[in-house]
Amino acid sequence: MKFERGEFIKAISEVELWDVIIIGGGATGLGIAVDAASRGYTTLLVEQADFAKGTSSRSTKLVHGGVRYLAQGDIGLVYEALQERGLLFKNAPHLVKEQEFIIPCFGLKSKYMYLIGLKIYDLLAGNRGFKHSAFLKVDKVHTAIPGLKTKGLLGGVRYSDGQFNDARLAINLAQTSAEKGGVLLNYIKVTGLLKTGNKVSGIKAIDTETNKDYTLKGKIVINATGVFVDDILQMDVPATKPIVRPSQGVHLVLDQSFLNGASALMIPKTEDGRVLFAVPWYGSLLLGTTDTPLDNHSLEPVALEKEIDFILNTATKYLTKKPTRADVLSVFAGLRPLAAPGKDTNTTKEISRSHKLIVSASGLITITGGKWTTYRKMAEDVVDKAIEVGGLSAVKCISKNISIHGAATGLMGDPLAVYGSDAQEIRKLTAADPNLKEIVLDGHATIKAEVVWAVRNEMARTIEDVLARRLRILFLDARAAILMAPTVAYIMALELGYNKDWETRQVTQFTTLANQYLLEPYYPDVLSNSKKIAI
Structure with missing residues (x-):
């Protein structure tokens, strides 16, 4: 089907019963739409705003296993993410590229700790085409990152990870699903859930462009709305306790001259225990991120002054050219939909980064947590569960071998x-x-x-x-x-x-x-x- 809104609007007026209805057009929802459509299920995805409007366009632009999760001992999460990193590198070569990172070492202990940790990272990644980690002497570090302060520097540990364009990948996933027969619509807001007896059997929605209401029936409904999952769960059972605790991450964008090199900088532990990245991205420099627990969510989160100050102050300790507020070209905030524990907590370190799949008594499937890198595996898990809950004909997942729309190599240097x-x-x-x-x-x-x-x-x-x-x-x-x-x-x-x-x-x-x-x-x-x- 042509990726065109008018065509999709026509389709939702003609299809009487969908196999799969997905609420949410971010990384997770779009991944599910690709998986479900590629297995041959009639698939509908609706998004209240634009595709990747929220969290999924506001990442640090990394396709990675998570070096800090390795430090926390979460080997399983890192291994899964690194396998998925390899698949993305293969299936979306126009959007995912290798990015070299350097961790500066100011002590012998950190030198050996980071080097050993990253050798484990290499082993978990396997033979996926990324350069292996190595220790660099001070002169090599300075050549790679001329903007890094070298006072007290013993050298640095180099490693590679993936970098990508998150919002572009989102739109390409939507196009991929459409090519497999999926129907995807932005600016369609869910206003309620349909029920047959006690079971969810579809959604009520409104086209916010035309104010036209729709009643859409489905064998299974999937809640993949990120930080908004609780809003949908409460449509099902109004008294449902929140299962997500949003955490805000902020990024500042500066001119790339502040780093003055093609390698990225990774500070694994700042004064308050956070990780700070300084990553070249489309001719600019991305600085971030923060990790601030919040009680509320919105489509347009705003950076807090303390987050802006933290990033600027921390960067100043490592960069020879001191960044100021006047140097900031853009600042953006995103909310991570972290799966919250059952107890009260005010630290995101206690909140799970892995994804969590929930099936309500009504048959509503909810997916929370996770990250961009593992979107495909999350989608596979969800569709497998949808087959079971919705009574769909069993079809195996094939998304590991699906080239994402636009996939092409040999485009280095092409402005397009x-x-x-x-x-x-x-x-x-x-x-x-x-x-x-x-x-x-x-x-x-x-x-x-x-x-x-x-x-x-x-x-x-x-x-x-x-x-x-x-x-x-x-x-x-x-x-x-x-x-x-x-x-x-x-x-x-x-x-x-x-x-x-x-x-x-x-x-x-x-x-x-x-x-x-x-x-x-x-x-x-x-x-x-x-x-x-x-x-």
Whole structure:
């Protein structure tokens, strides 16, 4: 089925009974949609906002086994994640690449502890094409990371992990599911659960674009809503106690000159016991993360001042160029849907990182916890359980060998490499209309054809969808995203058939949102440039 919202809306009006209905369009839900559709089940996924709007677009951009989990002795979790890292590297080569990390050593004890630990990490990973760990002398560390302070440095331990583009992987997973027959819709909000007797038999939902209500029946309903799982569980049983404790992770984005090298920096233990990463990402530097327990969840979490200060202060201790608030290009917060224990706790160290599968008395399946790296294994576990609970015909999982939409190699250096095999399709757009080769904003490589592609082929419905998740500009440079907004709105209005009022509302709403990603307000008179943006 074509990955197009109108086609999918038509499908949900025609299908009387789905085998599998998935609530939630993040990493877990999309993984389930790929798995279920590839096994031949009629599959529907609904997401209240955009795909990967929440946690799944706000990660540290790492496909990893979790070095810190190894230090905690969770060998099983690390082994599983490293096997899944290898599969992602194979199945999505356009989005996942090897990234070298260096752990600085300021004492002999840390040198041998990290080196031994990472040799175990190598063994657990097996022969998956990643470089093995090694100790580097001070001069080699300085060559790899010129921006690292070397006073008291004995050297560093080098190891490799995976890096990826989380929101791009999400949209490619959605496309993969659609290619297998799945139906996936953003901006469809679940308002209630259908029941036959005491069993969940479907969902009630509303299309937030048109305000049209839908009643959708399914043999099995899966709650994969991340930090929102308790909201769905309470639709089933109103008195249900929360099973998730959200933890906030914050990242700051700086110019890559602060590290001034291609290798990433990993500080395994800061003053308060947290891990700090400084990772090159699309020409910028990603600093993070924090681990702050919260009592509430939202679609747009906001970084706390203490989190911003922690990251800047910690980075200052290791970088020769001191980062300040004025240097921050973007700041974003994400909520981890950690499976909460039965007791009261205020430390995320006591909350499980592994995933947890729950089947309610009503037959509702809920999946919590986990991380991006293990999304495929989580999905396999969920669909296996859905077969059992929903009485579906048993079909074996084949997702280990499914190439994700766009999978292609040999694209190094291509400005459209992130699109994989779709890059050639975007070039066809520019061949048909040379105006689409124009860049959206001076100083940035994004061309107008990418906006057109996002609307026509990736179900982007708003400026935010395009600039936050399809192009990632909001996460890399929020001021640039604000300046791009009028051009993006104009192109989208032409594609979607909207008027000037829609453009103005979209630009206003996006500018307000983008300012939440900045430490200082930025409200340029962007609408005055409208005469320059025609295509």
